[in-house]
Amino acid sequence: MITRADIPYTNAHTHRPVDGYSVFNLAPESTAQALVPRFSVGVHPWYAGDWTKDTIRDHLFKFTGQPGLCAIGECGLDRLRGPEIAQQEMAFIAQIEFSEEMGLPLILHCVRATERLLHLHKKTAPRQQWIFHGFNLRLAMAEALLKEGLKLSFGSAILNRRSAAAKALAACPADQFLLETDEAACSIEEVYAAAAEIRQMAPDGLKVLVFQNWKRTFAHTSE
Numbered sequence: 735m736i737t738r739a740d741i742p743y744t745n746a747h748t749h750r751p752v753d754g755y756s757v758f759n760l761a762p763e764s765t766a767q768a769l770v771p772r773f774s775v776g777v778h779p780w781y782a783g784d785w786t787k788d789t790i791r792d793h794l795f796k797f798t799g800q801p802g803l804c805a806i807g808e809c810g811l812d813r814l815r816g817p818e819i820a821q822q823e824m825a826f827i828a829q830i831e832f833s834e835e836m837g838l839p840l841i842l843h844c845v846r847a848t849e850r851l852l853h854l855h856k857k858t859a860p861r862q863q864w865i866f867h868g869f870n871l872r873l874a875m876a877e878a879l880l881k882e883g884l885k886l887s888f889g890s891a892i893l894n895r896r897s898a899a900a901k902a903l904a905a906c907p908a909d910q911f912l913l914e915t916d917e918a919a920c921s922i923e924e925v926y927a928a929a930a931e932i933r934q935m936a937p938d939g940l941k942v943l944v945f946q947n948w949k950r951t952f953a954h955t956s957e
Contacts, residue, residue, distance in 0.1 A: 741941045744948040745922045746887045746912035747774070747808065747841055747867045755948070756922075757841070759808055762793060772952070774805035774841050782825035783817030790828045798836060804952045806833045807841030808867060814845050823854075830858050839863040839951055841887075848875055855882050863951055868916050869899055876902035885951060886911050890918035892928045903932050912947055 745756035758770040762777065775797050777785050785793075797803050809829040811822050833840045839862050844851050848871065855864060864884045869876065870891040879886065886906055891899035903911060913925050930940045 741938070741945050743922045743926060743941065744912070744944055745914055746865060746948070746951070747889075747914040747916055748922075749917045750915065757805055757952070759841075760797075770802060772802050772804045773800075774807050775803065776807040776809040776829055776841070777825050778808055778816075779810050779812045779822040779825065779843060780816040782822045785825055787824060787828040790825060791832060794829070794832050794836075803838070805839045805841050805865070806836070807865075808843040809840065810843040811847035811850055812843060812845040813847050819847070819850075823850075826854070827858070830854070830860060833862045834858075834860055837862065839865055842866045842884075843868075848879070852878060852882055855884070865912065865951065867914060869902060870897060871902070872898050873901055873905060876906065880907060880910055884910075885947070887914045888912070888929065889914045889916045889925060890920050892925065892932060893920065895928070895932065900928075900932050903929060908943060909947060909950070911944075912951065913944055 742755045747759060748756050749759050754771045756772065758773040760773045760775045775794060777790050806829050809826055811819065811826060813819060816822055830840065842864055844866060865887050866879055866884050867887045868889050869886040876886060886902065888899050888903050888911060891897045892903055894900065913929055915922050915925060926940060930937045933940060
């Protein structure tokens with residue numbers, strides 16, 4: 735049982751397996767789930783051209799018995815890289831459906847396709863939480879996503895206090911954000927320090943708040 739005195743740092747999305755309260759992004763070809771206590775698995779939109787709906791489902795089903803599986807993703811849409819958007823959308827919808835079936839949150843990668851992402855959220859009306867990772871868009875877009883019920887996960891972009899990410903974090907409701915490192919060289923402690931300054935909170939208070947958000951998001955693997 736975790737007490738207030740030893741609340742951990744949590745990392746909602748990372749490509750570097752580090753500790754028990756990090757969600758390691760597992761690449762399709764990786765076998766690293768044996769080495770990390772918590773992980774997400776999915777088909778990234780950059781590689782959606784290599785998959786069909788059936789092969790995606792078959793792949794994801796292989797991980798359903800693993801106790802560390804706590805999210806599907808990262809998955810989503812990217813208009814700058816990857817196959818045509820229709821193929822990306824097919825892969826994304828397959829993973830939305832799997833997320834719903836398995837009762838797991840969805841970690842999102844989205845580049846220049848946020849309006850389409852919002853359309854799909856409205857259309858599919860998911861029960862599971864969607865987490866927009868690495869958020870660094872203008873405040874109006876943050877507000878649209880938050881209104882739709884998504885959580886925003888902030889990473890190294892907030893180290894720049896003038897960034898769109900920093901402005902969005904300052905305005906984000908207390909229960910709708912998480913923190914992450916993704917592939918950045920910075921530590922999760924540095925991200926927390928920046929977030930505490932932006933939110934004008936004591937560092938220990940921020941840790942408690944983010945840990946509560948973590949538990950609500952990854953409910954079945956939070957202890």
